Amino acid sequence: MNTRGLRSQLKDSVPVTGLCPQAGPYGVQDSLRRGFSSVKNELLPSHPLELSEKNFQLNQDKMNFNTLRNIQGLHAPLKLQMEYRAARQIQRLPFLPSSNLALDTLRGSDDTIGFEDILNDPVQSEMMGDPHIMTEYKLGVL
């Protein structure tokens, strides 16, 4: 399976800005939670699937929009993307995770179950942003 070298895994349909250094609360590498840092760790993915999984939803959407454009013309994906953009703006307060129900309904993933619903559910995440800081960050005051 791994006949492709590591270099080819960096190229992807959607350009990735790199797996950025994991800054902890004080701006330094958080060794307790994320392990030791090295340049190699930040540039190369830790698992061959990491990049493809990170961009999976985007790639699926791109593929679907392309198909839609070929079948129905440019207007169809344009209108849908406008709706996606509107639905993505429906969020809760900055420090609370949103269910993204409108977005799910538009995508049609409201009646499917995948690993993203079972593993690492953001609603059950153990880390939470500090409400004041998160609101200030969102408003650009920080």
Next chain:
Amino acid sequence: MATVSVCKYYPGGFSFDNCKRNALLEADISKLGFSSPAARKTGTTICGVVYKDGVVLGADTRATEGMIVADKNCSKIHYISPNIYCCGAGTAADTEMTTQIISSNLELHSLSTGRLPRVATANRMLKQMLFRYQGYIGAALVLGGVDCNGPHLYSIYPHGSTDKLPYVTMGSGSLAAMAVFEDRYRPNMEEEEAKRLVRDAIAAGIFNDLGSGSNIDLCVITKGKVDYLRPHDVANKKGVREDKVYGHPVTGSYRYKHGTTGVLTKTVTPLNLEVVEESVQTMDTS
């Protein structure tokens, strides 16, 4: 709850945070001479055959963890929908979770369409999921069922390729089972003949492959009826602990036969008791 200053919520799903740590640990552990824990696999024999009225699926019941038998009677034929069942070989957790996810998705889909789900739908869902994970989900499946278009049988490989065939085998004992199929399969068999064929194929896998063993489970799917025969046949009978004295199986019994201990003396002392007081208490039986 831990609080960080600014936290982005990621969509969920697989997390690859521990991969680097695991790679480091495995390198260190092998230097020290230990071995990392092995995933529980179902080194298996699973097979399926299409007969006149439907599909017969068969599986053995042994789950191994490296060289040790982890589960002597595990169930490898998983439910997907009332008319579709799926046998799973490979990593036990992967087959279990994959079949459960596809079963849920198929249920939602059939509620949305209002029709009985088709085997081809389950096949396509499985192959798209397995291809997405590029073979890292180690699930080799034999999917069989009867829908509005008749009986169907598919074999699905961990990387996402599928085959639609009248008889398939998968797992480490697949070659032994395939040998039996290639010899005795013919199209449009009767139900008893098909069940006997699948039973013999799984038995060939059980006796000739180390990764397969214990009992034979069968699942006969016809239009409107599913027979889940578990166990259909106990090929490897485990002995029963016998109590030598009585000759029938009694475990941990310390009863001794009369005459085991010789009686030396016998003394009888009558106790003279006299009735002092007699009172009657009625029981409240309401």
